[in-house]
Amino acid sequence: MRRIGRRDIVAAIVIALITGAAFTSPPLQALQGLSLDILTALRWTLVGDSRDPATSPVVVVAIDGETYDTPPFKGSPTQTWTREVGRVLGSITEGGAKVIGYDVIFKNSIEQSDIPFGDAPVGARLKGFDRDYLIALRKLSDSGKLVLGEVLSNDHPESPFPAQRLAVKNNVRALNVYTDPDDVIRRMPLSFSIAGQQVPAMAVELASRALGAKPETGASGATNLSGYAIPSAVPNTMTLNFRGMGRDIPAYSFADLRACVEKGDMDFFRRAFDGKVVLLGSILTFDDRKLTSMRLARDYDGTRGSRCALPTPANAEPMARSGIAGVFVHATVVRNLIEHDAVTELGFAQRSLLAIIFAAIMACAACMLAPGGALIAWLALSAAYTAIAVGAFVHAFALPLTEPVLAGLTAIAMMIGYRFVIADREERFLRKSFAFYLAPEVIDSMVTSGKMPALGGEMRDITMFFSDLAGFSSIAEKMTPGELVALMNDYLSAMTDIIESHGGYVDKYIGDSIVAIFGAPADDPDHARHAVAAALQCRDRLEELNDSHPAFRERGLAHRIGLNSGEAVVGNIGSRRRFNYTVMSDTVNLASRLEGANKYYGSVIMASEATVNQSRSAYTWRELDLVKVQGRDEPIRVYEPLAEKNKETQEQGMRAATYASGLASWRARDFAKAAELFESAAGDDPPCRHFARRARVLAGNPPPIDWTPVNTLEGK
Incomplete structure (x- = not known):
């Protein structure tokens, strides 16, 4: 991070x-x-709404396709429907409706029709046709239970026929909606300025009559209705809460209600409309469709209400649509206001x-x-x-x-x-x-701290890895500089890749030698095991290069590897002007001595007892000898790793057993037996040949009585 x-x-x-x-x-x-649209869709998808449409305080009387297909409305102009509209509204009022609002506008009267019919226009022959309807409007209006709708506009206003407006004593409210720039209705206006006065919108008027309270505007400009402070993000609007996605408002077919009036079933009207706010409007698929916040979840034109007289049409199931009938927008406003459920x-x-x-x-x-x-x-x-x-x-x-x-x-x-x-x-x-000079962990520390590295170190438990090519000087003398550089680059790259893949850090290259650290800079509790694994893989990789690489094949390179584990000082060591991330301690020196000690035994890898103890369970070892290296007074046991635990070959196992028996005879001063044992396995095993020669010499010329089985190594 x-x-x-x-x-x-x-x-x-x-x-x-x-x-x-x-x-x-x-x-x-x-x-x-868009946030409102997404929230509306997610709420419905994840939570839903279990409200029963029967509990809705508002219902819709729908002028639907069934109405247009049912006599006496089928084939007749809507101006001729007024008498039936008046009869249905009268029954709804008797059924206990609190107030009725018009989301339809009858702009004309059949009595004013200029269509010729015989020797006189139709209107002249139908004088008095709307009389009963206008009387019904007057009664409903006088009782405070009817509000007609109109559309306010400077260019194309729509208003009820003047006789209807007069009958309701100008009890008309605006049906205008509020659309966002993307033509989606998410909020509705609360009032309109008419003749210098603020007049409530249709839905607000219906809700206020149902609640028996008038809307009031506070000092802050917020509208309050019957104790409910209407939230308003946009001034003089209310954000709609389509909690039921249109399904929570019942819709009754106008054709069925007209048949119910003919049937005389007033109980049905009481069950359907008692205590309700009623909105009369069109829900035709081609008329007055509105895009709302429900558009992402597909909205519905209400839930079909119960039937009274006519059979249920075959296509009665409501369909999901991209737009909702405008009457349900007004119905949602009414329900939000009565239930105090507008969106904040x-x-x-x-x-x-x-x-x-x-x-x-x-x-x-x-x-x-x-x-x-x-x-x-x-x-x-x-x-x-x-x-x-x-x-x-x-x-x-x-x-x-x-x-x-x-x-x-x-x-x-x-x-x-x-x-x-x-x-x-x-x-x-x-x-x-610094990638080519410092460990990646040191660079990470520099980047994280924002500081350049400074002098200093710490004690860490590590494993040192020393390797050197055997007889390389004589080989180098026979090569051109270009060939030598190419060979060394291939060799050092191959070995470095292996070391770093096991978590080691290459401290430096000294000619053909590699000095590497396991356990620093990065902490590694298994540093000894990883160092041994790297050494074994380096041994095998050089054999592969000698077999397959053209530059190696003719030269038969061999290397020696020394491993030692213990405490050491690791850190930035050097002068104040120039330093290197490296390691210092006797642990380092001993690893270097063990690398050189391989040449006495002909072994490839030699590890100290400390390294063996920290990684013994992972590998099969054989003890090579008890040696005293230059610079140390105490002898140490040195070992050679043969293979991973339980992966050694049968030949390796037999050779290790023979070598152990020979070493035991050697230490017991039975040099003749030791020589025989070592010679039996000396065919392609340099350590056995080394001990066989030494045993034969001592068998013919026994050492003094104070002899100890410690091999003192000369040189580095």
Whole structure:
């Protein structure tokens, strides 16, 4: 994880401010509406709504396709329906409806028709046709239970026929809606200024009559209805809460209700409309369709109400549509107001602050993590925030969704760009400059701390690895400089790759020699086991190179490897002007001596007893001898690794057993038997040949009585 500096914090703050403010700015206001749409769809998908439509305080009387296909309406103009409309509304009122609102506008009267019919127009022959309807309107209006609708417009206003307006004593309210720039209805106006006065919108008027209270405007400009402070993110509007996705409002077919009037079933009207707010409107598929916040989840034109007189049509099941009938928008407003369930949105400042906080978190994540990790963090935080937002929306509280999430993603992109161009430029320079000189862990420490390495060290338990090519000087004399460099590059690259793959750190190259450390700079509790594994693989790799590589094949290179484990001082060691990450201690010296001791026994790998003890369970070993190396007074046991535990061949196992028996006879001064045992396995085993020669010499010329089985090695 990358360390954050002061400059990074400033950059993250600036990026968060830019992205947070940008995504909540007016040019991107459409994102606020999109958040409502997504929240509406997610709430319905994840939570749903179990409310029974029968509990709805508002119902719809639908002029539907069934109405147009049913006599006496079939084939007749809507102007001729007024008498039947009046009869149905009268029965609904007798059934106990609190108030009835018109979402249909009868702009003309059949009595004014100029269509010729014989020697006179149709209108002249139907004088008095609307009389009963107008009387019904007057009665309903006088009782306060009827409101007609109109559309206010400077260009194309729509208003009820003047006689109807007069009958209801101008008791008419506006049906105008509020659309966002993307033509989606998410909020509805609460009132309109008419002749210098604020007049409630249709839905507000219906709700206020049902509640028996008039809307009031407080000093802050907020509208209050019967103790309910209507939340308003946009002045003089209410954000709609489509909790039931249109399914929570019953819809009764006007044709069935007209047949019910003919049937005289007043009990049905009481069951369906008692205590309800009623809206009369069209739900035809081609008339007055509105896009709302339900558009992403597919909305419905209500739930079909119970039937009274006519059989249920074959196509009675409601269908999901991209748009909802306008009457259900007004019905939703009424239900939200009566149930105090309108959506509360955050103001501009609060939305901006939330987006900035989200972007700041993501900018910091992108500063600390790799791009992939930052994207995973963004997905996780977005999912968690979305769950919180959906939970809040269940309670009609709308947190901004798209703005913070998109601001966070943009902040990640900007922070990655900042890191590439500015912040990580120095890190890339450091890594590139020191990659060939320092351990990766040391470079990581430099980058993390922001400091260059300094003199100093610490005691660590490590395993040292020394290797050297045998007889290389004589081989090098026969090669051109170019051939020598190419050969050494191939050899050192192959060995270094193996060492580093096992967690080792190559301290230095000394000609053809390799000095490596296991257990530092990175901590490695299994450093001895990994060092032995690297040594065995280096031994096998050189054999492969000698067999397959053209530059090695003719020269038959051989190397010696010494391993020793113990405590050592590791760190930056050198002068104040120039130093190196290296290691110092007697542990290092002994490993170097053991590498050289291989030439006495003809072995490839020699390890100290300390290394064997720390890795014994992982490998099969054979003890080579008890030796005293130059610079140390105490003898040490040295070993040769044969193979991984339980993977040694049968020949290796027999050879190790024979060698152990010969070594035991040697130490018991039975040199003749020791010679026989070593000679029996000396065919292709240099250590056995070495001991066989020594045993034969001592068998013919026994040592003094104070002889000890310790081989004192001369030289390094």
